[in-house]
Amino acid sequence: MGAIRFDNVGKVFGRANSGFAALEAVDLDIREREFVAIVGPSGCGKTTCLRMVAGFESVSSGRVLVNDRVVKAPGSDRAVVFQQFALFPWKTVRQNIEFGLRNKRTPRDERNELVDDVLKLMTLESHRDAYPHQLSGGMQQRVAIARAYVLDPDVLLMDEPFGALDAQTRVVMQEELVRLARINPRTVLFITHAVEEAVYLADRVAIMSRRPGTIKEVIDVKTVRTSEDWDGFEKIEDVMDLESFVHLRTRIWKSLREEKVAVDG
Amino acid sequence: MRNRKAMVGLGAIAGVVLLWFALTRWFGIIPIGRFPTPGEFWDALKQIELRGFAGSRLHAHALHSLRLIVISFLVAVATGIPLGLLMGWNRRAEALINPVFMLIRPIPPLAWIPLAILWLGLGDAAKVMVIWFAAFVPSVINAHAGVRNIDRSMIEAARMMGTPPHRLVMEVIVPAAMPMIFTGLRLSLQASWTTLVAAELVGALVGVGFVLNVAQQDIFPAMILVGMLTVGVLGWFTTYVLGLVERRVLAWSVQGRA
Numbered sequence: 001m002g003a004i005r006f007d008n009v010g011k012v013f014g015r016a017n018s019g020f021a022a023l024e025a026v027d028l029d030i031r032e033r034e035f036v037a038i039v040g041p042s043g044c045g046k047t048t049c050l051r052m053v054a055g056f057e058s059v060s061s062g063r064v065l066v067n068d069r070v071v072k073a074p075g076s077d078r079a080v081v082f083q084q085f086a087l088f089p090w091k092t093v094r095q096n097i098e099f100g101l102r103n104k105r106t107p108r109d110e111r112n113e114l115v116d117d118v119l120k121l122m123t124l125e126s127h128r129d130a131y132p133h134q135l136s137g138g139m140q141q142r143v144a145i146a147r148a149y150v151l152d153p154d155v156l157l158m159d160e161p162f163g164a165l166d167a168q169t170r171v172v173m174q175e176e177l178v179r180l181a182r183i184n185p186r187t188v189l190f191i192t193h194a195v196e197e198a199v200y201l202a203d204r205v206a207i208m209s210r211r212p213g214t215i216k217e218v219i220d221v222k223t224v225r226t227s228e229d230w231d232g233f234e235k236i237e238d239v240m241d242l243e244s245f246v247h248l249r250t251r252i253w254k255s256l257r258e259e260k261v262a263v264d265g
Numbered sequence: 266m267r268n269r270k271a272m273v274g275l276g277a278i279a280g281v282v283l284l285w286f287a288l289t290r291w292f293g294i295i296p297i298g299r300f301p302t303p304g305e306f307w308d309a310l311k312q313i314e315l316r317g318f319a320g321s322r323l324h325a326h327a328l329h330s331l332r333l334i335v336i337s338f339l340v341a342v343a344t345g346i347p348l349g350l351l352m353g354w355n356r357r358a359e360a361l362i363n364p365v366f367m368l369i370r371p372i373p374p375l376a377w378i379p380l381a382i383l384w385l386g387l388g389d390a391a392k393v394m395v396i397w398f399a400a401f402v403p404s405v406i407n408a409h410a411g412v413r414n415i416d417r418s419m420i421e422a423a424r425m426m427g428t429p430p431h432r433l434v435m436e437v438i439v440p441a442a443m444p445m446i447f448t449g450l451r452l453s454l455q456a457s458w459t460t461l462v463a464a465e466l467v468g469a470l471v472g473v474g475f476v477l478n479v480a481q482q483d484i485f486p487a488m489i490l491v492g493m494l495t496v497g498v499l500g501w502f503t504t505y506v507l508g509l510v511e512r513r514v515l516a517w518s519v520q521g522r523a
């Protein structure tokens with residue numbers, strides 16, 4: 001459950017032949033329970049890719065498949081975590097998390113249990129009755145992640161989820177996401193500008209070229225991570241000091257640099 | 266904090282009353298007969314409440330006007346908000362309704378009075394119609410804008426959670442538009458009072474506007490002032506009640522807490 005496949009996907013905004021080509025021949029296979037991060041220069045179409053999987057955006061050519069079915073519309077099998085959280089400010093933490101379950105008509109007892117579990121998992125218990133505006137950005141994003149997790153989706157889609165957070169909160173959230181991803185692996189498509197974040201979190205990192213965007217290179221991180229036992233370290237900075245980490249990071253950096261230079265030239 | 270604000274408010278009112286005494290009585294800057302003195306005002310107030318003026322006592326006039334306001338306001342809101350929501354959410358409805366609305370909107374509500382009287386006579390029904398029209402417009406506009414300004418990611422979040430249409434409307438769109446809807450309600454209420462007084466000035470047998478009308482014909486400035494202040498107090502009271510409702514409904518928002 002949860003494989004994502006981009007099959008020769010193109011996207012043109014505006015009119016079909018005179019419009020603006022954002023994506024061209026994107027091919028990417030994300031396996032079940034695999035964590036893939038996409039990095040790429042600004043405007044290369046990362047968000048567009050994610051929105052196509054979510055069902056918010058149509059493809060102009062090619063196909064996007066989830067579990068071998070062509071994506072047609074949004075659905076709770078593909079949960080999205082937005083950069084700006086997109087919580088409902090008129091609902092409490094608990095009501096926000098519960099919202100999707102009520103759509104699914106999950107029975108009340110089961111719903112309460114699921115919400116309690118996820119509140120605990122995200123250490124949100126003491127804020128369950130708070131409104132979003134009463135929480136810090138990091139807390140709000142925790143709620144957004146909890147809201148996505150509780151749906152038990154096949155696929156988690158995260159578009160720069162930590163982009164709006166300060167550096168310290170960001171590190172905490174990264175560690176926490178790694179913890180979640182290892183306890184309860186999901187298929188994750190994660191978009192970021194931060195190369196370190198991608199290398200730290202992902203099993204594979206896909207690098208996109210500048211506009212019209214396409215997948216330029218896919219770098220395997222998981223093999224290195226397992227053989228060097230990154231998960232044995234508790235703190236992100238310890239992992240980032242490892243030679244194997246630095247090596248991968250530099251490699252991705254260089255690949256991205258080529259794209260930036262090409263933009264200028 | 267709230268107490269302090271109330272104190273400042275009372276102090277300001279006391280200051281105005283003092284100034285009034287000063288200008289009309291102590292220094293005689295305003296000539297006698299041009300503007301009522303506090304004593305004349307008090308006598309007029311006693312007269313209308315104890316013996317009646319323009320056919321009824323003050324509380325009867327006030328209650329009558331208040332009732333008209335509440336009825337018309339509620340009718341306007343109950344029709345205006347759904348229409349605004351519909352226009353904000355459905356492009357086709359917007360394309361259909363908006364041009365008509367834009368054409369009718371600039372017509373001042375008072376311009377409907379002749380037609381209303383022609384159709385419905387001098388009774389309350391005509392006034393309800395005119396007030397309804399005045400209060401309807403801001404409700405529609407703000408509900409419309411409220412929906413149009415909803416953060417797109419809010420709707421997308423709802424979609425990705427598989428929200429069925431009725432829950433999308435009731436639990437996402439309406440609450441998201443609620444702050445704007447309340448802005449509309451405040452404007453609607455203000456418009457209701459303006460229009461009511463004007464409508465009662467033109468044709469009525471009871472009500473604060475009618476008091477003003479009769480007092481003017483009798484050349485009775487103190488009674489005019491009584492009528493005006495009655496409108497002020499009633500207007501303040503209805504706005505205050507609306508504010509209480511708003512604070513409850515928008516308890517979740519940052520403004521709601523203020």
Ligand SMILES: Nc1ncnc2c1ncn2[C@@H]1O[C@H](COP(=O)(O)OP(=O)(O)OP(=O)(O)O)[C@@H](O)[C@H]1O
Pocket residue numbers: 013014020022040041042043044045046047048049211
């Ligand atoms: N709805 C739209 N209509 C027209 N053009 C669009 C639309 N959405 C995106 N684009 C364009 O498509 C290109 C890709 O956009 P996208 O948001 O996917 O890039 P991105 O890689 O996520 O950028 P960033 O890193 O800045 O978030 C951009 O040039 C953008 O201006």
Ligand SMILES: [Mg+2]
Pocket residue numbers: 046047048
């Ligand atoms: Mg983006």
